[in-house]
Amino acid sequence: MSLANTTPQPDADRGRARHEMPDELRADVRLLGEVLGRVLTESVGADLLEDVEHLRALTIAAYEEDGSDAIEAAEALIDTFTVERAEEVARAFSCYFHLVNLAEEHHRVRVLHRREAEASPDAAPTDSIQHAVETLRQEVGEEETARRIAGLEFRPVLTAHPTEARRRAVAAAIRRITNLLAERDARLGGITLADNKRQLLAEVDGLWRTSPLRSTKPSPLDEVRTAMATFDQTLFEVFPEVYRRFDDWLAGDDAGLVPPRVPSFVRLGSWIGGDRDGNPNVTASLTKQAAAIASEHALHALEAVALRLGRALTLDASTTPGSSALEALWQSQRLLAEDVTDEIAQRSPNEPYRRVLLVIAERIKATRLRNADLAYDLADDLLADLRVVQESLVAAGAARAAFADLQQLIWQVETFGFHLAELEVRQHSQVHRETLAEIAEVDSLDDLSERSREVLEVFRAMASVQARYGVAAARRYIVSFTTSAEDLANVYTLARHAMGPEAPLPVLDVIPLFETFADLQASVDVLDAAITHPLVQERLAQTDRRLEVMLGYSDSSKDVGPVSATLALYDAQSRIAQWARDNALTLTLFHGRGGALGRGGGPANRAILAQPPHSVDGRFKLTEQGEVIAARYGHPVIAARHIDQVAGATLLASAPSIEARNSGAAEEFAAMAERMDEVSRERFFALVKSPGFPQWFAQVTPQEEIGLLPLGSRPAKRGLSINSLDDLRAIPWVFAWSQARINLTGWFGLGTALRAVGDVEQLRRAYARWPLFATMIDNVEMSLAKTDDRIARRYLALGDRPDLDALVLEEMALTREWVLIVTGKERMLANMRVLGRAVQMRSPYVDALSLIQIRALRGLRRPAEPDTTLDAEAQQAADERVAKLQRLLLITLNGVAAGLQNTG
Template sequence: MDTPARDKDASLGEDIRLLGRILGDTIRDHEGEFTFDLIETIRKLAVASRRLEDVESRKSLARTLDALTDEQAVLVVRAFSYFSLLANIAEDRHHLRRQRQHRQDGMEPLASTLRGFFREAKSRGTRREDSIATLSKVHVAAVLTAHPTEVQRKSTLDAQLAIADWLARRDAPGTLSEERTAAEIELRRLIASLWQTRMLRPVKLAVRDEIENALAFFGYTFISELPALQADVEDAIAELPGDGARPQLPPVLSVGSWVGGDRDGNPFVTAETLEQAFRRQGQTAFDHYLAEVHALGAELPVSRLLARMTPALERLAETSPDRSPHRQDEPYRRALTGVYARLVATADALGLQVASRTAVGAVEPYSDPQAFAADLDIIDASLRGNNGALLADGRLRRLRSALRVFGFHLATVDLRQNSAVHEEVMVELLRGANVENDYAGAGEDVRQRILREELSSPRMLRSLFVDYSELARGELAILETAATTHRRMGAAAIRQHVISKAESVSDMLEVAVLLKEAGLVTPGEKPTSRLQIVPLFETIADLRRAPETMREWFALPEARSIVASLGGVQEVMLGYSDSNKDGGYLTSNWELYKAEVALVEVFREAGVRLRFFHGRGGTVGRGGGPSYDAILAQPPGSVQGELRLTEQGEVIASKYSNRDIGRRNLEALLAATVRATLDTAPRAEHSDYHAVMDELSATAYAAYRDLVYETPGFVDFFRATTPIREIAELNIGSRPASRKPSERIEDLRAIPWVFSWAQCRVMLPGWYGLGSAVDSFLGRRGPEGQAVLAEMWRTWPFFRAMLSNLEMLLAKADLSVAARYKDLVPDPVLADAIFSRIRTELDATVRAFFTITGSIGFLESNPALARSIRNRFPYLDPLNHLQVELLKRYRAGATEVKVKRGIHLTINGLAAGLRNSG
């Protein structure tokens, strides 16, 4: 490492050594000197083996690990897992420290920050009114999902946050020596507690647990940072040249959720879980509002003897049940006491149990969030009209902004179900109503005719005299609950119904008819809808059909009427995970891009505004990677002010458990969306770029499909060489690992598919097929082809982002580690044959990457990540080694609790060390 890099990372090294030393002392105190010496020996051997490439150390490490008892193996796994967690904390803390240092040094802000974005806007001469016009149409929604790759418990996350906080206090400017000592004692206390905290859950998560886990991130980040970011955007606009006062924009950022409403492949999501999700979300929102209103009352003891008030404020104070003689000359406090009482009454009316103080009297509840907002507006106007703008711009402004973002519902919950389930329910309803006895066997034209007729009719299909299946009753119940919630909590509570595996217009019409049964679609010649009917195109075939499917949809008068009733916007969701599992990394990326380009044109022809919902996962194999770059790499015109994207798995915790890091990620989402919205000019994509990608994709697709779906024994290889069975047993989510009870890869969910390949360090979903594609292309085109690929890398954001994400996974893949997993396959001939193909393809992919980019090493443009990966590898090697050893013992019949627990701990530790593994 050169001197400047060493100097700027000195604090990081100090933090890691400090935390490592405390962890070591904790292990010595709790497990004894022998265990500490054993772990320290393994650590030194692992470092020498990896960093010094010492062969004898590698052999000695293997012998030492293989000789461990089950109990010792568990202790070693816990030690190395906790070290990875502590290293993560130190790295995150260092990133924040470096960002603050850059600002203090006067460095130009990054383009992905709000400061960077508005600095550029100023330099371009952007006027205030133009910025208002643009940002008034911008809305970005990060949608939290309950996909089960978050292996950390909330108690562990809370401990990590506390450790990060004490690290920050320890090195704060001006800290006294005794304060540093006190901070170190607190760190020791926290790490001692962490060491004695169970890393794994004793039972499988229920949906209610996932609801609580998702809500935690509102407390960590969203409730405070979304209103703060909104205020910062409005303040930055006010600094631009132009006329008019500071704007009050519609919310530019919000948070959605699938937790409690996503029932695709999850039989445990029911009407009851949806109701519970909103009950807990509502409680969280009201707890925040009540606390803020109470605090605001304490901040505004403004007397009418010393300041003027508006008549509207005086009337609001008079309606308050607060008759205390001590506050008769303090109308703001009296008004807020009344607001507090109405909030308590509203929570009671909604059936929410909130942590409120006793209201001073009985009052009417608010009818909706707008009525609450109207009272706050009266207080705001009175302050601003009487020299109190400074007071209005504090807690009151944040509260008003929070109400606009969160309403009474906190987060919009999407409904999602598989199209095959919708079909089953329609079969029952149509048969029971004597409309159609063979809907399942009907062709697409017949289906559309039947469903369109039902949309025009006010008659319900459901009958009290028909005995429906449990499936149909459950689906109808959740839609009824959605309708009730929609009326009770407001239209923003539920806005979307996502259709997984959408393949046809009838799939969308089925949902429209089902929503009609719940009163969420109003029938007639021109039906209207309260929810967006969102097709999710997620296989390669679905993506290729998507433009024609949407063209057919817009050709229906009923569909046009539904779209018009929703403001002329139609949402389309694109699935990254399943398209990758279906067609491989390169083909998935290219088909997604082509689908977006084609859909933009279809929507332009139809005169409908397009909103994309990107179903991205945490790892590259599921569409992950830096969100800022990914958004800017979208086709021109595909980001039209509004954008939704999923946040999944352990990425949620890494992005949003720390408030400062969470804010940074939210800023990046917003900055990228605004830039992409403004970027409507055609890019310099030469006519042959798309032809080249078609050529590359065809070869990559054939290579990937040949290995994964057409190679005899591949499923056996996959299930033996990865810990997929053991992952399925982990208590990390309520959703089953497979959509159907089968061994087929087609039925396996994309999350455990990617997660398991990461555990054994192959990372196959994130790169397989690209090497064959480039080799074949260069074999035909030669040096001219290489020049074209290099030009695409330099000038095309899509191609560059695709290869940059691939680079990250190539840097983390390690087939020397993966080779040990190969020995888990019972048939050595099969194992060698398939592993040899994987090794050959990885070599070709690495060669292709360097040939195209001209790089001489991985992550040259991101030295911080390169150092992080390099420093982590020695501590991951023992975890991988022990995972293989414990899997051998377990599969050979050693079913003791400690063996199984050890396997699950290695899964946890590797996920923490790799960071974006699922």
């Protein structure tokens, strides 16, 4: 297969910039394309390869030129395919995208390794922790910088939102192929190179033969296990490795000899198994199971490290005597398990550190196995033992042993505890109100409906998880669609009903989630009332007045459009941050961002640096979901780089120069922002509030069919009626528009807003001076680069609303025009080499899948007129054809998601 042998050469008239592919990446893509071509020929036949190549040539021609004739020829070719052949072709292109994606990731790792090898120790990248620290030292001094480092927090929260279209089996195959590709960088030759090629063929053959579709929707526990794979493969090792590199840089020549100055600043959170908003599959029992699975993985990993460290720490008592505290620890261990300690003492008669650590490993194992006699009660007890060992080593002059692998283990325990991730519960405020109303009407809690009993049971589950793994394991309770302080108070009332009048409540940090435009505007008033609640005041006193507030990017964008949502979120953050300072509260804003640009996606470090003054203050928390988890944390090198960038931006955001820049720009361009907000919202409403818009949306996108795709355990709808979009989840809203190659949720209304401002010099000045505006423009540019008006027209033709078609296409053209005016570019992505290359390399092949998807949609959208003359056999044949078209559509959904690399 020669899918990679021709890189599309974009035509300048179509506004696309040309980006050359590095030779190493080109060679990898060509190799994988050839391997895939051979696999297709061997498994199906040369005729399949010919069809794929013919379609590929046509879509490349259409991409390079004005292309209407070539697109029509491509459609005509697809119409000649049987449904079975169309499926084979779609699967071939989907496989190609997986291979290109892994090749690009591998090349990125290659480049990062090379940069590190060639980098000067004194020249830190501008988006790194080192650069942030250097800037802070210049602006606030050494002492204040050290204080800010000590308070640094990064809290990524893994969610089960169904935006990862790949099966876990496909992801595993991709990892194996990536490893084989990496082997080739070692300059293999002869028999070894031939064996590598044989294995590549076998793995790509397996990838081709693996169904791209799950046979069933994953359960919430399946989603938990998927997250555990990320922990096992990267996160457990990467987080402390980032701490180590940062600390070594701070220590300089003293690295390894002095106590660490870098705290364990990452805390992993998870909604997987805890988020029940709209997901009836998440029950209290399942929440406890999710916590147990996570703990099993954490304890298994800690046990392995402690055992390895114990075996290696063979320091003799004559060279490194133990302290009195170490001896006391050993004696307490002997009292716990004399048989275990006797056996270890025999193997390590004069090695006090080795024997203590081996017993620590046994105790971690006992904690995992629930052996009460030997188990630790809490992770803090384990940390206390490890610090006794560390302090004894320092006192004995063995600082390098104290601050090497032992410090890594301490960081890992601090980061993950016995719970691995802080499990967060989320539920809709309306569910709470309805449950309390039902409680008021019944004589006994036993008389409640099943849903209301389940609402109460979750508080008992949280108490159980806290008792077993520690309070940090499950203390956050997020209230979706918070509209009043009463919505937060209701959580405490429900908890008291659940636990009874005498039992203590679980520790609760009740977090408001402001999602809609109206809720964002009312946020400060809600918070002001909430902190007068006695239980809130009590909890604030316990936490040194720490408060968390969550902001929803998805629903606000669906509510008022991307421009107004962006400005409303900035305004809300600014007001909440000032309110927190006025009330002496330590605020953490929790950003409910998605992977797609319509859900607050885009580079996280740039977004952090665009936030209002005092809204970050060294603390950043966000949701990580779907394909974003794999992209950011799937490879250890890329994960380390991502954490470095985010942590650096989190520190730098509070630099006086950054805060002054952001506040000054927001003030300077306030009138412009107000005009953009007003005009863009009006334009957005003109579309989404048009009569019949929901029905039209369901016709011109695969929105309805997305619900058939077994992406996740969560339903795609909150009981959606086709007459309303209010209950449509933001993820399928974004996913559907991206599949239709329109990406409307990322840009609609911006072109009209920019034109309304009209002052080009002012707009360019804002682009240069105001990070929020620049980030919005750049994100829209990325979103528009993945749109295609010719493909979009074919999706829009599936509906019968030329007025709405025209509105979408006019706004697309207007936004593209004004983004280029503001940025001063001649073509989209002209100075974004890596992203531009990725879009250029994939777009023609995404076009091919889109055209196959349109064929499937046309077949499914035909009015189904009942035909009573069909006999049973004919009716069965008709039903089978519909089933085949649905399967074809679902395969293209997977393929387009892989090609665009963001779904929701």
